[in-house]
Amino acid sequence: MRIAVLAAVLTIPAGAQCVMCFRTAHAQNQARARVLNAGILILGAPPLVIFAGLLALVVSKNREW
Amino acid sequence: MMKNMPAARDVVQGPPPPPPVDRGWGDGDGNDGRGADRRASFTGLFVLLAATIMVFAALTSAFIVRRGMSDDWTSLHKPPILWVNTAILLASSFLLDISRRALKARHRTKFNFWWSAGTALGILFLVGQAFAWRQLRNQGVFIATNPSSSFFYVLTAAHALHLLGGVTALVYVDVQALRLRLGPAKRTAIDISAIYWHFLDALWIYLMVLMYVWG
Amino acid sequence: MTLRRRIFSTDHRTIGKQYYFLGLFSVLLGVALSLVMRYHVVHPKALGGAISPELYLSLMTMHGTLMVFFVLTVVPQSAFGNYFLPLQIGAREMAFPRLNMFSFWTTAASLAVLLSAFFVEGGAPISGWTAYPPLSAVGRIAGPGEGLGQTLWIVSIGIFCVASVMGSINFVATIADLRCKGMTLMRMPLPCWSWLITALLSLLAFAVLLGAAVLLLLDRSAGTSFFLPAGLYFNDTAIQGRAGGSPLLWQHLFWFFGHPEVYIAIIPGMGIVSHVLSAFSRKPVFGYRAMVYAMVAIAFLGFVVWGHHMFMSGMSPYSAVAFSLLTLAIGVPSAIKTFNWMGTMWGGRLRFTTAMLFAIGFVSVFVTGGLSGIVLGQPALDLYFHDTAFVVAHFHMIMGVAATFGIFAGTFFWFPRMFGRTLNERLGKLHFYLTFAGVYALFIPMHLLGLAGTPRRYSDFTSVDFLGALMPLHRFITHAAYTVAAAQLIFVVNLFWSLKKGPRAGVNPWEATTLEWTDAAHPVVHHGPYEYSSPGAAADFTMQTDAPNIRSEA
Numbered sequence: 019m020r021i022a023v024l025a026a027v028l029t030i031p032a033g034a035q036c037v038m039c040f041r042t043a044h045a046q047n048q049a050r051a052r053v054l055n056a057g058i059l060i061l062g063a064p065p066l067v068i069f070a071g072l073l074a075l076v077v078s079k080n081r082e083w
Numbered sequence: 084m085m086k087n088m089p090a091a092r093d094v095v096q097g098p099p100p101p102p103p104v105d106r107g108w109g110d111g112d113g114n115d116g117r118g119a120d121r122r123a124s125f126t127g128l129f130v131l132l133a134a135t136i137m138v139f140a141a142l143t144s145a146f147i148v149r150r151g152m153s154d155d156w157t158s159l160h161k162p163p164i165l166w167v168n169t170a171i172l173l174a175s176s177f178l179l180d181i182s183r184r185a186l187k188a189r190h191r192t193k194f195n196f197w198w199s200a201g202t203a204l205g206i207l208f209l210v211g212q213a214f215a216w217r218q219l220r221n222q223g224v225f226i227a228t229n230p231s232s233s234f235f236y237v238l239t240a241a242h243a244l245h246l247l248g249g250v251t252a253l254v255y256v257d258v259q260a261l262r263l264r265l266g267p268a269k270r271t272a273i274d275i276s277a278i279y280w281h282f283l284d285a286l287w288i289y290l291m292v293l294m295y296v297w298g
Numbered sequence: 299m300t301l302r303r304r305i306f307s308t309d310h311r312t313i314g315k316q317y318y319f320l321g322l323f324s325v326l327l328g329v330a331l332s333l334v335m336r337y338h339v340v341h342p343k344a345l346g347g348a349i350s351p352e353l354y355l356s357l358m359t360m361h362g363t364l365m366v367f368f369v370l371t372v373v374p375q376s377a378f379g380n381y382f383l384p385l386q387i388g389a390r391e392m393a394f395p396r397l398n399m400f401s402f403w404t405t406a407a408s409l410a411v412l413l414s415a416f417f418v419e420g421g422a423p424i425s426g427w428t429a430y431p432p433l434s435a436v437g438r439i440a441g442p443g444e445g446l447g448q449t450l451w452i453v454s455i456g457i458f459c460v461a462s463v464m465g466s467i468n469f470v471a472t473i474a475d476l477r478c479k480g481m482t483l484m485r486m487p488l489p490c491w492s493w494l495i496t497a498l499l500s501l502l503a504f505a506v507l508l509g510a511a512v513l514l515l516l517d518r519s520a521g522t523s524f525f526l527p528a529g530l531y532f533n534d535t536a537i538q539g540r541a542g543g544s545p546l547l548w549q550h551l552f553w554f555f556g557h558p559e560v561y562i563a564i565i566p567g568m569g570i571v572s573h574v575l576s577a578f579s580r581k582p583v584f585g586y587r588a589m590v591y592a593m594v595a596i597a598f599l600g601f602v603v604w605g606h607h608m609f610m611s612g613m614s615p616y617s618a619v620a621f622s623l624l625t626l627a628i629g630v631p632s633a634i635k636t637f638n639w640m641g642t643m644w645g646g647r648l649r650f651t652t653a654m655l656f657a658i659g660f661v662s663v664f665v666t667g668g669l670s671g672i673v674l675g676q677p678a679l680d681l682y683f684h685d686t687a688f689v690v691a692h693f694h695m696i697m698g699v700a701a702t703f704g705i706f707a708g709t710f711f712w713f714p715r716m717f718g719r720t721l722n723e724r725l726g727k728l729h730f731y732l733t734f735a736g737v738y739a740l741f742i743p744m745h746l747l748g749l750a751g752t753p754r755r756y757s758d759f760t761s762v763d764f765l766g767a768l769m770p771l772h773r774f775i776t777h778a779a780y781t782v783a784a785a786q787l788i789f790v791v792n793l794f795w796s797l798k799k800g801p802r803a804g805v806n807p808w809e810a811t812t813l814e815w816t817d818a819a820h821p822v823v824h825h826g827p828y829e830y831s832s833p834g835a836a837a838d839f840t841m842q843t844d845a846p847n848i849r850s851e852a
Contacts (some may be wrong), residue, residue: 021448032168048710049151050151050152051145051614052151053148053150053151053152054148054151054152054546055617056148056151057144057145057147057148057151057547057550058144058550058617059100059606060140060143060144060147061140061141061144061506061550061551061554061783062554062601062602064136064137064140065137065140065601066598066601066602067503068133068136068137068502069498069499069598069601070598071133072130072133072470072501073498073594075474076125076126076473076474076483076494077124077127077483079122079474079475080482080483080484080763081482088663095588108789110597122475123393123471123472123474123475123476124471126393126470126471126474126475127393127394127467127468127470127471129464130467130470130471130501131463132467132504133466133501134463134467134501134504134505135505136504137502137505137506138500138505138506138509139506139509140506140509141505141509141551141554142509143509143549144551145509145510145513145524145547145551148544149524149542149543149544149547149551152542152544152546152547153542153543153544154542155541155542155543156542225687226516226520226521226522227520227521227522227523227539230522230523230542230543232522233516233523233524235518235521237512237513237516241509241512
């Protein structure tokens, strides 16, 4: 069934940008995808907060003499 | 156009401003007095804490991804001594806080006593961690045994390494205190060390949660 | 002063110079490695095939590592920053001078460990500056250089991370707390802003790299499987006892560091260019505040685009779209900066000193390199371009050229302040024109090579038909590379000759406005950093320390 779906998908010229990516996305275990996304967020969110926080710290020391 | 311009100028200032009044806790102004050192030390500490948080964020991300991307993660049986160590670490923080309050109330002797006690408990924590590792090894659980054990060793070792730096700072203050060398400039060292220590406390709690809930 | 106190000096100016010469040494070594590589590509069978594919890869690895870490991370930030940050904000010293000294010597130790990889059995590692596992994680069996060489590489990088964090602590604390009276943040010269933002980037990025490096080291030496999946075969030998790890995990961790790293390499250059363009256009920086906010935006966004290095790793197309949109979004603040540089020059009374030429050249090559980045930031196009020479052309244009132009602009501008003499302008201009023409000749054809499908990290194209047909282009590029390298000798000669014999410079030879061009011990600032050609002022520049007038802004 999957092969049929894939074959059908493959005949669409303007489908997903990349056949391999499309295949991977569909075949991907949902749970694993969620884990990777969680890992990305855990890595990506703290620096934004910290960067903003440290910048705020520096700006807080801006004095009008 | 260019020939009409005056030569490069030196800035004439007059006598330098008088040094700021040293009120001991760093309320001075400008970049001459101890105020700047104190403020800069705090900023430096926060920057260091930011870096440390990022190291453990990276390790946490690796932890979560490694745990979820394969099927070989088995939950690690953690040595119960970890709870004792946690209590010791929290107690050491508490004692450091008592000592700081004693110093504010000008009880130097009390400060010395409680600070030394806190430092000793901190060292005891590290000893306890070594015991935990030995217990694991005796059970045949090594760093490569299982991904969960790998992360246990990596996280606890990383924390212990940072704590070692903290212990160094605590011991430095202790030595200065016992030699009765705690002038105003050292107050900053006390505050910085204590805050760093409390941070390591919080980090340890976080690691305990991570390891017990997901590990 | 004793030799020991000189070597382990805590003076920010000495440390700045030490970093500068460490960077200079590294770039000369890096260029030499690249020349060997370029020669080999054109003459693969030279010296009886003495350069094996593995040796080529090890040269490539060391070239990349040296250039990215020890040139582009060190010189714009640590060399110029340590020297000029305290001067520009009117501080007497960096916040933690002894920590500063430790930072430098830790960096030097890191370089020493890296270079030792050349001399151990097996030589330098072959996994590229990106050190992807499994190749980098299984040890000697993966190839020459993957034994002790790779371990030394990882240790070197780990040491570098620690040095970086120490440096960042110093920079942030100095800017936060040691600004002199009147030096509000919005009166800081733009290089100071760039050093602040870069220090924050550096702090967070290198922390993650340190974690990743430790895990990689454990995979190599402690039997763990953070990055190693099961079923690996190297040279017909099965790798036993490893399972469950994910090479993808390394890629995420590494590129999380790797993308901010390239902004660490370029942002100080942007600050320097703004600074120099303003001085030699006799005009304030156009849109100073926008320049600040743009740098902040670039840094901020720079944390969340690392996936664009991994479009071909099999990620979900939805993740790819997210990373792509954010990547293209960085083009906006970058474009704002570019327009503002042009706005700074527009209508100015331009003084075409060598520093100015390099600053203008920076704008040109930054746009060129940035445009190919826009192409690569789209997954549909990256599908084709990933791992081709197009990528190599892109990052060389933006890092190898633009960031380096920033360094040259800073060198020519600040040399009088650092050494009390001026560099020779004639030699400088000759160096500039040869380099500027040469790098375009070098790297534009490389885009074409990529378009034609030339893969990167290959040492020999002659055995593949459609690649062998491109050899004339390779030869052209190699000739251009040698010409550009030769042109750099002009700079080196100029530098060392002027150190001893250059004409002596006054305190403010460029008639610039900022504090590094004064000798005030306790400066008090009443003006913004770029008050050039103020209507009604006595001269076409107003120093920051000049007496206040009704026109000086808050």
